[in-house]
Amino acid sequence: MKKHNYSAGPCILPQEVFDKSAQAILNFNDSGLSLLEISHRSKDFVAVMDEARSLALELLGLEGKGYQALFLSGGASLEFLMVPYNLMKENGKAAYLDTGTWASGAIKEAKLFGETVVVASSKEQNYNHIPKGYTVPTDADYFHCTSNNTIFGTQMKDFPSLEMPIVCDMSSDIFSRVIDFSKFDIIYAGAQKNMGPAGTTLVVIKEEILGKTARVIPSMLDYAKHIKAESMYNTPPVFPVYASLLTLQWLKNLGGIAAIEKINNAKAALIYAEIDRNPLFKGASAIEDRSIMNATFLLNDEAHAATFDALWKAAGISGLPGHRSVGGYRASMYNALPLESVQVLVDIMKELESKV
Amino acid sequence: MKKHNYSAGPCILPQEVFDKSAQAILNFNDSGLSLLEISHRSKDFVAVMDEARSLALELLGLEGKGYQALFLSGGASLEFLMVPYNLMKENGKAAYLDTGTWASGAIKEAKLFGETVVVASSKEQNYNHIPKGYTVPTDADYFHCTSNNTIFGTQMKDFPSLEMPIVCDMSSDIFSRVIDFSKFDIIYAGAQKNMGPAGTTLVVIKEEILGKTARVIPSMLDYAKHIKAESMYNTPPVFPVYASLLTLQWLKNLGGIAAIEKINNAKAALIYAEIDRNPLFKGASAIEDRSIMNATFLLNDEAHAATFDALWKAAGISGLPGHRSVGGYRASMYNALPLESVQVLVDIMKELESKV
CATH class of the missing domain: 3.40.640.10 (Type I PLP-dependent aspartate aminotransferase-like (Major domain))
Structure with missing residues (x-):
């Protein structure tokens, strides 16, 4: 997989x-x-x-x-x-x-x-x-x-x-x-x-x-x-x-940093848009200071955690749990992570919304 | 090769x-x-x-x-x-x-x-x-x-x-x-x-x-x-x-250190015996303090250096030149170097003797 x-x-x-x-x-x-x-x-x-x-x-x-x-x-x-x-x-x-x-x-x-x-x-x-x-x-x-x-x-x-x-x-x-x-x-x-x-x-x-x-x-x-x-x-x-x-x-x-920046901005835009749109989630950091490398976010209702975790694990996603000092989730989107991987995660977030 | x-x-x-x-x-x-x-x-x-x-x-x-x-x-x-x-x-x-x-x-x-x-x-x-x-x-x-x-x-x-x-x-x-x-x-x-x-x-x-x-x-x-x-x-x-x-x-x-020590001793005995036997070479360090890891040795006559260097390079040997502060040669015989490699070097030293 x-x-x-x-x-x-x-x-x-x-x-x-x-x-x-x-x-x-x-x-x-x-x-x-x-x-x-x-x-x-x-x-x-x-x-x-x-x-x-x-x-x-x-x-x-x-x-x-x-x-x-x-x-x-x-x-x-x-x-x-x-x-x-x-x-x-x-x-x-x-x-x-x-x-x-x-x-x-x-x-x-x-x-x-x-x-x-x-x-x-x-x-x-x-x-x-x-x-x-x-x-x-x-x-x-x-x-x-x-x-x-x-x-x-x-x-x-x-x-x-x-x-x-x-x-x-x-x-x-x-x-x-x-x-x-x-x-x-x-x-x-x-x-x-x-x-x-x-x-x-x-x-x-x-x-x-x-x-x-x-x-x-x-x-x-x-x-x-x-x-x-x-x-x-x-x-x-x-x-x-x-x-x-x-x-x-x-x-x-x-194409150097200018080229990767465009891709990184697209990845960040995709995940943060879903965090802000999806009523099940909320961002963990101040909007104006959001990192394009590490998107931290939380479930509004922890009761959905087991379902969400099962969904993203089944999709081949790894490394998503947030650091213990913040909790929730952290999507680290370093240079080599493809946009496709972010789309998979966003789709899972939407799927959770449709299920609960 | x-x-x-x-x-x-x-x-x-x-x-x-x-x-x-x-x-x-x-x-x-x-x-x-x-x-x-x-x-x-x-x-x-x-x-x-x-x-x-x-x-x-x-x-x-x-x-x-x-x-x-x-x-x-x-x-x-x-x-x-x-x-x-x-x-x-x-x-x-x-x-x-x-x-x-x-x-x-x-x-x-x-x-x-x-x-x-x-x-x-x-x-x-x-x-x-x-x-x-x-x-x-x-x-x-x-x-x-x-x-x-x-x-x-x-x-x-x-x-x-x-x-x-x-x-x-x-x-x-x-x-x-x-x-x-x-x-x-x-x-x-x-x-x-x-x-x-x-x-x-x-x-x-x-x-x-x-x-x-x-x-x-x-x-x-x-x-x-x-x-x-x-x-x-x-x-x-x-x-x-x-x-x-x-x-x-x-x-x-x-077999651990005891097993590798036997092999290391055999490698060191082989090279030092040749250094001491071959009239073209001499050891660089005091005999009682000789390292079983790094054998340093010199040609008695630098005029043979070009011939010797050509011979060992042709035999697939690399890394033999001594450090600049000692000159000559250094045979580093760490754990993973097979006895066979030492034999190849000793054979080259004998070959040099037969040629000059």
């Missing part, structure tokens, strides 16, 4: 990424060797890393603008401490916007390094919206935000214009919509949503912001050392980087 | 690991989904992580002895700072044995945290042997050593008995020989030699040594947090962990 994979991450990737990466494990570049058994310093893998780094910048429109792309490991959670290590001055100050579980995790780590001002938070409303109208202290070393909140289904539509470096965790919506990425000084993203499998983290850095803290930074946490080593300071996560390159190539061949 | 892969790491893995992991990318556990697109919280992947953790302890003979196994990311290089973060007291002291490039890298990071005593070093002799007869200060918070030095082809045959915690970087010889692993309090190893592909790091910790430094540890660097989260504090590197599990299963089916 055809599967419709709504997993919130790690998540669906293009079929050609599965096919090509499986083939590379059996015989990489027709070398007679597996991708898993070659040196990361081999010409073939250095070419993979170089292309992944330059393609990431190309897709984001950041080539030739003073940015460097790194494929690190440790996940976005390691960036939570690398950011203050690299940007917060001794006795300095950082400003954070608290929009969800991951933003809150980043704040917790920053507090270990110095004064961390939370400029606004929607925690009291269970993060059901993006705070607006906040003020960022002008003496902060940087401002940190999270562009998309997977768990709560909210997404920042506007980003502040500030004199200080802006850092954004784009783990769950990078490469999904057109933004002026040059507004940001550091963008980081765990690969396992729109970029590849779990195991690598893209970090895009405007080089000129580094080296200003006077802080002693352990080597593995030092962005400057990773840039100098061309993202090979130590053995990189070879397979995750390769599969990420394949995913970025797929996106480029599709 | 049959390949003989002497890559120093990432390196050869068992063919069944390539076959099974490629299949899991196409259809994992017959679920109709790729291993790359499922949630790390799914029942199927939680089972992978649990089995990998318990099988690592089982193979090391450490089950039920107060140890925990973690599959982290960041590589052994991230452990260079996690070890002092977790074990070195504020105003404490650590003792390190300097046996090569990676030991030296670990020392450099420890120095950022506090007094770091280098108890002995073979650096002046280009790390061609393992220092012996050193004294470890009894007031050190821990002692750190590196069991095998990939670049220089040396290996520790004995480990000191000490009252303090002993930490060992076993990246390049873990699971290759029988040792009383319960002598150690932390063992860490990047996967990409005997355990799996690049992208995950095994850390084995005797739990009772944690929580004694009064140091504030960022979450991602805190062993206790990773243990509490059962190695899922954040999204783990799914594919590298799965391929590592397959490699550990292969080793268990083969």
Whole structure:
């Protein structure tokens, strides 16, 4: 049966990424060797890393603008401490916007390094919206935000214009919509949503912001050392980087971010229209802040849950239950999820309406 | 043509690991989904992580002895700072044995945290042997050593008995020989030699040594947090962990470490006998410290290099050149390299002798 994979991450990737990466494990570049058994310093893998780094910048429109792309490991959670290590001055100050579980995790780590001002938070409303109208202290070393909140289904539509470096965790919506990425000084993203499998983290850095803290930074946490080593300071996560390159190539061949944004908008329009139309359902997040990646919604009457769950499971849908902190359902519609899968879900929602 | 892969790491893995992991990318556990697109919280992947953790302890003979196994990311290089973060007291002291490039890298990071005593070093002799007869200060918070030095082809045959915690970087010889692993309090190893592909790091910790430094540890660097989260504090590197599990299963089916040690000893005996017998070659490291994983050797007359290089390349051998800091050749004979491949190399060395 055809599967419709709504997993919130790690998540669906293009079929050609599965096919090509499986083939590379059996015989990489027709070398007679597996991708898993070659040196990361081999010409073939250095070419993979170089292309992944330059393609990431190309897709984001950041080539030739003073940015460097790194494929690190440790996940976005390691960036939570690398950011203050690299940007917060001794006795300095950082400003954070608290929009969800991951933003809150980043704040917790920053507090270990110095004064961390939370400029606004929607925690009291269970993060059901993006705070607006906040003020960022002008003496902060940087401002940190999270562009998309997977768990709560909210997404920042506007980003502040500030004199200080802006850092954004784009783990769950990078490469999904057109933004002026040059507004940001550091963008980081765990690969396992729109970029590849779990195991690598893209970090895009405007080089000129580094080296200003006077802080002693352990080597593995030092962005400057990773840039100098061309993202090979130590053995990189070879397979995750390769599969990420394949995913970025797929996106480029599709027409880049502008092309996928149209598809993503169509998917989001389809599901949200049904959520708003169907009297059995309601959206979980503020309408103006709805994420085009993760649509969170609830049944108005929990008594229909068993019937609904049986229907979508029978249709080959997986990964639909919402996170325990919101409940209900979450339709994660990352880049590789086809519009057809959203139509299947919408049809099931209509079918439920006709049955109850 | 049959390949003989002497890559120093990432390196050869068992063919069944390539076959099974490629299949899991196409259809994992017959679920109709790729291993790359499922949630790390799914029942199927939680089972992978649990089995990998318990099988690592089982193979090391450490089950039920107060140890925990973690599959982290960041590589052994991230452990260079996690070890002092977790074990070195504020105003404490650590003792390190300097046996090569990676030991030296670990020392450099420890120095950022506090007094770091280098108890002995073979650096002046280009790390061609393992220092012996050193004294470890009894007031050190821990002692750190590196069991095998990939670049220089040396290996520790004995480990000191000490009252303090002993930490060992076993990246390049873990699971290759029988040792009383319960002598150690932390063992860490990047996967990409005997355990799996690049992208995950095994850390084995005797739990009772944690929580004694009064140091504030960022979450991602805190062993206790990773243990509490059962190695899922954040999204783990799914594919590298799965391929590592397959490699550990292969080793268990083969008969475990005792069985592979016999094969490894046979491979090492074969190559070193030829290095010592063949008048064209000489070993690069002290005989009593020779590594059974990495045999380093040189031509007595560089004039024969072009002929030798042509011969081994024609025989399907790859990855044989030595590291630039030693020169010559390095035959890396990790667990998955068959004895047959060593025989091919030895035959080429004999052929060279007959030709010149």
